Amino acid sequence: MKNFLYLIIALSIVACAGKKEIKEETADTVENIDTVRIKPKYVTQQVISDTDDPAIWINKSNPSESLIIGTDKGDDGVLGGLYVYNLHGEIDREKSIKNLERPNNVDIAYGLPYNGDTIDIAVCTERFTNSIRVFKLPEMQAIDNGGIPVFEDDTLRSPMGIALYTRPSDKQIFAVVGRKEGPTDGSYLYQYELKSNGGVVKGELVRKFGIWSGEKEIEAIVVDNEAGFVYFSDERNSIRKYYADPAKGNEELGQFGKDNFLEDREGLSIYKKTDSTGYLLASDQSDNTFHVFTREGNNDFIAELPFSTDQSDGSEVINYNFGSEFPKGIFVAMSDDKTFQIYDWRDIEKAIEDAMQK
Incomplete structure (x- = not known):
């Protein structure tokens, strides 16, 4: 009975506050709340220092x-x-x-023209060298001659976030890159066109865009290739939406996720149900939850789901049949214990459906 009263008191505090607050909880309260958290199917082996962001490469064969x-x-x-x-x-x-110097975020693209063929690539930021790194998949062979410099015309460099955009019309691949600190004049993000020449991938700056509120930073970036949008987390403000194709201009198309985040808006990932429908998931880092929005329309809020991650900074999700364990896809999220957590999408789908019925 005592444990039950602790839980009621804790939940009442949250309800009265309206906006979420950081609060002390008894061990009993935490245990009771954790029983409803979505659990991973697997947890990765630990890295040496500090996990940050995952990506998933599909072996189509x-x-x-x-x-x-x-x-x-x-x-x-x-x-x-x-x-x-x-x-x-x-x-x-x-x-x-x-031996990479502060790699932050990583993303994957398919079909880069390379030496008369096409290859898949993984691209990450390397903050302390002010560059992005390109690796051929699945071998993880470096094909960038040591790195592609970014933000060369600015004193504020230190790249952090990255997302790759493949333009449907010509399959051209672009890297959208964010940084630890930047201007508030609408040029926080730089976009580079990736091309290979003589076996080396290089990047050509094609635009600068992206409003920043001036609070915290912009790290998490995700691109919806089919819909043609890029989203990024202005961490203490909102999730912002722009065209992914540089030819369509730099107008901000929308803002959402402004309310009910405990602190930082972090990792973004998109689950595609069809070419035009699905979900956008955003990490509420300090609350150990993910907010779910519609992929289509005005990105309306659907639900907030509790996960087993701790202080999740980055995530990725893919709708693909990976076999009997993951027939509807995989969701991977960073956790602050030097691991990534691997989820069966069916568990998340059920949680979304249950939340929508309440």
Whole structure:
């Protein structure tokens, strides 16, 4: 009875406050709340220092052999890297990349023209070298001659977030890059066209865009290729929406997710039900939840779901049949214990459906 009263008191405090507050909870309260959190199917082996952001590469000839790639930012005196995992979270140490200088975010694209063929690539930011790095998949072979410099015309560099956009009309691949700090004049993000020449991938700056509120930073970025939009988290303000194609201009198309976040809006990922419908998920980092919005229309709020992640900074989700364990896709989210958590999308789908029925 005592434990039940603790739970009622804690929930009453939240309800009276309206906006979420950081609050002290008894061990009993935490245990009771955690029983309703969505649990992962697998948790990856730990990295050395500090996980940050994952990406998923689909092995289309053998989906169960697909890969998860996650960043380890490193720590004081310890370099970071890109860790390559199988779908059970086991590290492939031969493919993993070490000795990167503060890699933050990573993304994947398919079909880059390269030496008369097309290849798949993983691209990450390397903050302390002011560059982005490009690796050929699945070998994880570096094909960027040591890195592509970014934000070269500004003193505020330090790249953090990255998302890759593949333009449907010509399959051209672009990298949208954010940074630790930037201007508030609508040029926080830089977009680069990626092209290979003589076996080396280079980037050409094609536009600067993106309003920043001036609070905290912009790190999380995601692109919806089919719909043609790029979204990014203005961490203490909102989620912002723009055209992904640089030819369509730099007008801000929308803002959402302004309310009911505890602190930072972080990792963004898009689950595609069809070419035009689905969900956008945004991490409420300090609350250990993800907010779910519609992919279509005005990105209306649907639900807030509690996850087992701790202080999740980055996520990725793919709707693909990876076999009997993940027939409707995989959701991967960073957790603050040096791991990434791997979820069966069916568990999240059920939680969304249950929330919509309430």
